[in-house]
Each structure stands twice: as structure tokens, then as C-alpha cells.
């Protein structure tokens with residue numbers, strides 16, 4: 001499939017690389033491709049970054065037929081541009097699409113569109129330590145029809161923009177609020193898909209916990225409010241008696257690529273790694289008896305985010321004296337080192353695309 005390219009006549013002014021933040025700036029171009037039931041995917045193109053034209057009855061606006069992904073491009077230490085396990089994001093995008101009754105995107109077209117877009121806008125990839133280019137592939141249902149059913153038309157697009165380091169003030173443990181009132185995903189629902197409808201309802205809960213002085217919410221299972229699931233939009237890990245535990249997938253938890261990478265590294269380093277149900281009571285008991293030595297969240301944005309404290313039912317549980325643990329630090333350094341091409345990449349996770 002041939003990708004047509006229309007370059008922007010006028011380029012935007014690039015932001016100050018010291019003040020990037022997250023998601024504030026987007027580059028000069030975007031990738032787009034249309035779908036109809038009759039034609040399949042057609043007209044893959046790179047065009048100047050632009051607003052979308054949507055009918056007010058477009059199905060995405062009413063019933064959330066939408067899926068997205070999040071990954072990053074890094075300026076490599078020795079020159080060139082790298083992606084981290086992008087094939088996994090493409091696979092997950094198509095699994096999310098299947099759950100939302102949306103058509104899959106050919107992985108080769110996806111990858112080629114992504115690669116060419118990043119190359120055209122490569123001057124937008126910042127190179128200060130910890131900075132990168134965030135990539136947001138998205139698919140939306142565009143058919144104008146108010147019935148609750150699958151759209152016959154879709155738009156796939158990719159937008160990119162520079163993002164700053166997640167920890168501008170240094171790698172710092174966070175305070176986590178355990179919610180026994182709200183739930184993110186129920187069994188049989190769509191929790192394992194990266195679809196917008198899973199995120200909107202969490203904003204209210206985040207606001208509530210931020211007001212109380214916490215940075216994220218730890219979600220429990222929707223049915224019993226007993227087993228831990230995820231923290232914010234990241235996966236969760238606990239180190240108890242040298243066993244690294246993360247909840248099993250099973251439909252309500254997102255299959256994080258960072259989660260998978262953490263599991264593989266920890267196994268290689270000799271840790272016992274378990275995917276098993278773990279109750280909040282087991283976590284708080286292990287914390288009280290000092291057997292919980294580390295807890296951290298994993299995800300593309302922060303890579304590793306150590307937990308310094310859990311708040312649950314009026315009690316505070318301090319993890320590792322509120323300090324970053326050794327394993328958390330080692331995982332963070334190793335993953336970042338691989339992503340920026342600073343250390344050996346034994347698993348071939350970094351893909352050079354220039």
C-alpha cells in the first residue's frame with residue numbers, strides 16, 4: 001500500500017525542550033487512513049496536522065467505538081531513532097479493535113505509516129535526558145448513524161508530539177489511594193481493551209483522590225472489592241518475601257508491554273515471578289509485617305513508578321520507608337537504558353527505524 005505525502009507549507013515553532021510536559025505539543029504532520037465496509041482500508045496518507053471533520057452523528061461521539069495506543073520514539077545514544085517493542089502495541093491495538101467490533105489495521109501498513117510519520121517529523125524528537133516523542137495511534141467510528149451498532153466507516157490516524165521526563169524532580173515514590181468504592185473494569189466488560197470508554201469515568205475518581213493528597217488510585221476488582229487490579233492507567237507489582245507478584249490478566253486488566261518486560265527482566269535476574277490474584281488484605285498484612293519490600297506501577301509514560309504509601313480504609317501503609325526499592329531502581333535504569341540505546345539489548349526490544 002502506497003502512502004501519499006503532503007507536507008505542511010508552514011512549520012510550527014518548536015517548544016522549549018525544558019518545558020515539554022505531557023501531551024501539550026503535537027508535531028507538524030499526522031498519518032491518516034480511511035475504512036469502509038465496501039472498500040476496506042484505503043488512502044493511507046501523511047498530511048499536515050489538522051482538525052477532523054466529523055458529522056455530529058458520528059458513532060464514536062455517541063457510543064465510544066474508539067481504540068487507541070500509546071508508545072514512544074527515542075533518540076538513541078549513538079544516533080538514530082528507536083521504538084520499544086512496537087509490534088506489541090500494534091497487536092494490542094488490533095485486539096482492542098476486535099473487542100470494540102472494529103476492523104483490524106494491517107500491521108505492515110500501521111508500522112510503515114508510523115515509521116514514515118516519525119521520519120518526517122524527526123526534528124520533533126527532543127534529545128534532553130528522559131525526553132521522547134509520544135505516539136498516539138487512534139481509530140474512531142465515523143459513520144453518521146444513531147443506532148447502537150458497528151459503524152460501517154472508520155478513520156485511523158497517528159499523531160505524535162514531544163514529551164518531557166516523567167520525573168523532572170527525580171525518581172520519586174508516590175502515595176496511592178486504594179478505592180473500595182469505585183471500580184474501573186468488571187469481568188466480562190472491556191477492561192483489557194485500550195478504548196476511551198474505560199478512561200472517562202476514572203477522571204472523577206482521580207480528582208477525588210488528588211484532592212485528598214494522593215497521586216493515583218489503586219483499583220480493586222469490581223465484584224468483591226477484594227483483589228488488587230491496576231494503579232491509575234498502569235499495571236501493579238509487589239515484592240513480598242522476594243516473590244514478585246502481579247495480578248493475572250483475565251479480562252479486567254490491561255496487558256501492559258512494560259508489565260511483560262518487567263516480568264521477563266525479573267525472571268532473568270533470578271526472582272520468582274508470579275501472576276496471581278492478590279488481595280488488598282494480603283498487601284496490607286505483608287506491609288505491616290515488613291515482608292512487602294517494594295511496590296511499583298509499570299507503564300509506558302513513567303516506565304516504573306515506585307509506591308511509597310498505600311491508603312486503605314482509613315489506614316496508611318508505608319512501603320520500604322517511603323523510599324525507592326532496589327529492584328524498582330534497577331528495572332527503571334535497565335528499561336530506560338535499553339530504550340535510549342545506552343546498554344546492551346539482549347532481548348532485541350529496541351527497534352531502530354531510521
Ligand SMILES: *Cc1c(COP(=O)(O)O)cnc(C)c1O
Pocket residue numbers: 070194230232233234235254255256257258259298299300301
Ligand atoms: C496503557 C495502560 C497500561 C500500561 O501499558 P503499557 O503497554 O505498559 O504502556 C496499563 N493499564 C492501563 C489501564 C492502560 O491503559
